[in-house]
Amino acid sequence: MLELTRSKPIQPIGEKPGQQSVWTRWRKRLRKNATRLLMAAPAVIWIFLFSYIPMFGLVIAFQDYRFDKGIFGSTWVGLQNFRFLVSTEDGFRMTFNTLFMNGLFIITNTVASITVAILLYRIQRRFVTRFYQATMFFPYFISWVIVQAFVFALLNSDTGLINQQLTRMGADPVQWYSSPEHWRWILTVANLWKSVGFWSIVYFAGMMAISPELYEAAQVDGANGWQQTLYITLPLLVPLVIINVLLSIGRIFYADFGLFYIVTRDQGLLYKTTDVIDTYVFRGLQRTGKIGMASAAGFYQAVVGFVLVFLSNWIVRRIDPDRSLF
Amino acid sequence: MSQSLSRRQFIKLAGTAASGAVLAACTGAVPPSSSTTAPTSASKTEATTAPETAPTTAPAELPEVELNYYFLAWGPMQDAQFVADEMSKITLEQIKARVKLTPMDWSAFNEKLQLALAAGEAIDLMFTCTWANNFYANVSNGNLLPLDDLLPQYAPKYWASIKPDIWNAGRVKSKLYGAINEQIWASILGFDVRKDIVEKYKWDVSKLKSFEDYIPFFDAIKKDQSSTGMWPTGWFAPDEKQTWWPSYWGYDDLGLATGTQPYVSLKYDDPSLKASFCVEVPEYKTAIDLARTYYTAGYLPSEPTSGEDFVANMKAGKYACVPINSAKPGRASEDKAKYGFDFVSVPMTPNAPPIIGTGSVAATMNGIARTCKNPERAAMLLELLNTNVDLYTLICKGIEGTHWVWQDKSKKVIGFPEGVTAEKSTYNPNTDWMFGNQFNAPFVTMEQAEDDVWNATRELNESAAVSAAMGFAFVQDPVTTEISQIATVNAEVGVPLSQGRVDPEKTMPEYLKKLKDAGGEKFLTELQNQLDEWKKSQK
Numbered sequence: 001m002l003e004l005t006r007s008k009p010i011q012p013i014g015e016k017p018g019q020q021s022v023w024t025r026w027r028k029r030l031r032k033n034a035t036r037l038l039m040a041a042p043a044v045i046w047i048f049l050f051s052y053i054p055m056f057g058l059v060i061a062f063q064d065y066r067f068d069k070g071i072f073g074s075t076w077v078g079l080q081n082f083r084f085l086v087s088t089e090d091g092f093r094m095t096f097n098t099l100f101m102n103g104l105f106i107i108t109n110t111v112a113s114i115t116v117a118i119l120l121y122r123i124q125r126r127f128v129t130r131f132y133q134a135t136m137f138f139p140y141f142i143s144w145v146i147v148q149a150f151v152f153a154l155l156n157s158d159t160g161l162i163n164q165q166l167t168r169m170g171a172d173p174v175q176w177y178s179s180p181e182h183w184r185w186i187l188t189v190a191n192l193w194k195s196v197g198f199w200s201i202v203y204f205a206g207m208m209a210i211s212p213e214l215y216e217a218a219q220v221d222g223a224n225g226w227q228q229t230l231y232i233t234l235p236l237l238v239p240l241v242i243i244n245v246l247l248s249i250g251r252i253f254y255a256d257f258g259l260f261y262i263v264t265r266d267q268g269l270l271y272k273t274t275d276v277i278d279t280y281v282f283r284g285l286q287r288t289g290k291i292g293m294a295s296a297a298g299f300y301q302a303v304v305g306f307v308l309v310f311l312s313n314w315i316v317r318r319i320d321p322d323r324s325l326f
Numbered sequence: 327m328s329q330s331l332s333r334r335q336f337i338k339l340a341g342t343a344a345s346g347a348v349l350a351a352c353t354g355a356v357p358p359s360s361s362t363t364a365p366t367s368a369s370k371t372e373a374t375t376a377p378e379t380a381p382t383t384a385p386a387e388l389p390e391v392e393l394n395y396y397f398l399a400w401g402p403m404q405d406a407q408f409v410a411d412e413m414s415k416i417t418l419e420q421i422k423a424r425v426k427l428t429p430m431d432w433s434a435f436n437e438k439l440q441l442a443l444a445a446g447e448a449i450d451l452m453f454t455c456t457w458a459n460n461f462y463a464n465v466s467n468g469n470l471l472p473l474d475d476l477l478p479q480y481a482p483k484y485w486a487s488i489k490p491d492i493w494n495a496g497r498v499k500s501k502l503y504g505a506i507n508e509q510i511w512a513s514i515l516g517f518d519v520r521k522d523i524v525e526k527y528k529w530d531v532s533k534l535k536s537f538e539d540y541i542p543f544f545d546a547i548k549k550d551q552s553s554t555g556m557w558p559t560g561w562f563a564p565d566e567k568q569t570w571w572p573s574y575w576g577y578d579d580l581g582l583a584t585g586t587q588p589y590v591s592l593k594y595d596d597p598s599l600k601a602s603f604c605v606e607v608p609e610y611k612t613a614i615d616l617a618r619t620y621y622t623a624g625y626l627p628s629e630p631t632s633g634e635d636f637v638a639n640m641k642a643g644k645y646a647c648v649p650i651n652s653a654k655p656g657r658a659s660e661d662k663a664k665y666g667f668d669f670v671s672v673p674m675t676p677n678a679p680p681i682i683g684t685g686s687v688a689a690t691m692n693g694i695a696r697t698c699k700n701p702e703r704a705a706m707l708l709e710l711l712n713t714n715v716d717l718y719t720l721i722c723k724g725i726e727g728t729h730w731v732w733q734d735k736s737k738k739v740i741g742f743p744e745g746v747t748a749e750k751s752t753y754n755p756n757t758d759w760m761f762g763n764q765f766n767a768p769f770v771t772m773e774q775a776e777d778d779v780w781n782a783t784r785e786l787n788e789s790a791a792v793s794a795a796m797g798f799a800f801v802q803d804p805v806t807t808e809i810s811q812i813a814t815v816n817a818e819v820g821v822p823l824s825q826g827r828v829d830p831e832k833t834m835p836e837y838l839k840k841l842k843d844a845g846g847e848k849f850l851t852e853l854q855n856q857l858d859e860w861k862k863s864q865k
Binding site for chain 1: 437444468632803809813814815818822843
């Protein structure tokens with residue numbers, strides 16, 4: 001998309017269009033951009049159908065929704081549905097867990113995948129690079145249900161591999177599924193294992209776009225590999241990193257349900273560190289079947305995500321206006 | 327820089343395109359939202375102004391309809407379509423309705439069915455109860471049609487077969503929503519012990535009357551575990567089959583549970599109907615201490631397994647006993663079909679007689695869904711399921727010759743045909759109690775017939791003590807917020823406590839405190855008010 005627009009700059013704002021009416025101007029621009037509009041159309045329609053139209057359903061968040069009465073017949077209850085999100089200390093805990101764990105995921109993911117991408121980039125033999133990429137990418141396609149089986153095989157207290165190793169080394173076995181304190185890093189590792197392959201490919205692609213001339217010039221000047229990475233690769237990756245991080249921040253309030261619900265086997269004892277908004281809402285919905293409460297939670301997540309994206313974009317713009325997303 | 331500029335341009339571009347898409351998509355978008363209300367009102371008017379044709383007299387005049395029955399799939403279901411076709415032969419003749427079966431897997435039953443209801447799928451009959459596809463939530467969300475007029479008119483025999491005070495268990499706010507299935511109504515805790523283990527360790531099962539009685543036997547099995555690899559017992563995830571089971575200790579749980587974890591109890595013979603949280607009653611401590619003893623002694627694996635893993639482990643012979651919450655007559659042969667071992671079913675009732683309460687009756691019901699377009703026909707199907715033995719046998723056991731054969735027709739005993747086993751069967755729900763009056767089902771073993779299991783069950787139902795709160799149903803609407811918070815507390819503290827995985831001394835006070843923080847006081851006050859009002863209305 002960058003290339004497309006750069007080749008034909010849009011008329012600068014403020015230029016007088018002469019005698020043309022608004023309508024003809026619009027038509028002219030439409031004709032000029034027809035191909036691009038057509039290319040954008042599938043994505044735009046998709047977003048409209050699946051993100052904008054369902055927004056009408058948000059009214060349910062303010063209703064005591066009953067299936068037999070429908071959207072137009074259910075009674076309005078104001079902010080009643082939001083009460084369960086904030087009225088106990090569990091409300092604070094799940095908000096904290098969601099933000100903390102997702103924050104941790106963003107940091108670890110970014111650092112690890114850039115590191116992996118750099119290592120891949122420095123491998124000279126293409127075949128080896130491809131092999132590593134493929135093997136690391138593979139976990140991305142494995143469902144959390146299967147990951148859960150792996151994790152349980154490793155961690156289960158009676159026959160788990162890790163506890164067997166611990167006992168062999170003379171250490172005390174750990175009751176993993178009863179110890180919430182370990183799960184922050186267990187989930188981080190699981191998440192990293194699953195997504196690092198994907199993100200390293202994204203960053204690897206970013207590196208491929210860097211002009212080789214820069215490296216050649218640096219080599220002529222006597223820069224070693226480490227210096228090339230530090231002064232060429234990383235600075236040129238920053239815009240990509242900022243986009244990715246800003247987009248992740250927009251979703252920081254949405255926890256990966258599969259990770260938090262399935263991998264922990266929904267063990268109540270682990271809620272202290274693993275209960276996030278999505279699992280909490282799911283549990284409430286299972287017991288009460290109140291769609292209104294679930295919509296309220298979704299609405300709350302969307303609003304906070306929206307605010308966070310704007311806030312972080314604003315901060316980026318304050319520091320370096322050229323690098324902000326919008 | 328040009329890059330950031332072009333990004334903004336792209337967003338503008340997308341905006342222009344979106345405005346065009348609005349016009350195109352709007353026309354497609356409006357109908358779904360309006361149509362969600364349309365069938366609702368239609369079905370309602372049909373329900374109230376049902377045609378006055380009696381089902382049995384004039385089936386020819388009725389238009390042909392299809393009735394879709396959503397239920398929980400327990401066993402293999404590949405041949406559901408063939409069975410439905412066979413059933414339709416009977417129902418077309420009798421009530422001019424075609425039957426469609428929609429079994430849903432246990433692991434996704436609640437979610438899928440709620441989704442289907444939300445989407446307005448044409449569900450006619452559905453299985454709904456206290457522990458799956460929650461009945462009270464369905465009533466509160468308007469998913470069920472009232473049956474007060476439908477059943478007496480269109481299902482007269484079925485209506486008469488169940489006593490009025492039992493029907494009360496299917497009522498909420500004095501309106502009937504649940505079509506109750508006649509089966510074991512008195513819930514009795516116990517163990518199904520493998521017969522070969524009983525013989526090997528020379529147990530005297532007649533002496534096993536309580537959880538304490540099992541301790542020496544479990545110790546013996548535990549001692550041999552290193553060589554046999556067998557656990558004394560196992561458990562389901564996340565919260566089933568535990569030492570805290572209200573009826574075992576003489577309490578009624580009022581059908582209120584998180585999953586299968588009850589959290590409210592009321593002494594079954596207390597005429598003042600005083601409800602409290604389980605953790606507040608004295609017997610709870612005894613039960614939890616027992617669970618702790620079991621856990622620390624290593625009678626169970628450290629982590630609960632999933633339902634599928636439990637069945638697989640049981641089949642592989644990893645557990646000596648199956649803990650059961652319904653040690654009813656004939657349970658051993660049901661479990662033999664499920665796990666492939668011979669069992670001895672050992673009921674335990676040391677603290678109270680078997681109790682019948684709202685929860686234990688409302689444990690298996692069918693409801694007519696809001697989306698049902700022909701409620702009167704669905705009621706007729708309920709009548710047939712509960713009175714027509716051929717139809718009932720079809721849905722319970724499948725097609726004669728394909729899925730089952732008579733072992734002894736005079737004694738009403740069936741078995742698998744040549745070459746078919748419980749594992750290989752292509753239709754074997756093994757859940758008679760889900761579809762109608764279980765006492766109409768054929769027996770699956772000779773022992774069942776010899777013991778006349780259904781008669782024994784009926785007698786047990788007759789002789790069981792009736793809870794003082796029988797017929798009371800809690801209306802949860804005023805406290806939904808609290809209930810959803812309590813659900814988390816139960817899962818986080820209550821379940822580990824009843825599994826014995828945490829220290830009761832420390833965790834029990836925490837449990838109570840957390841319940842109170844989660845709005846427990848408000849919940850209990852509301853519950854008590856409703857109980858008091860109900861009591862007044864009974865006089």
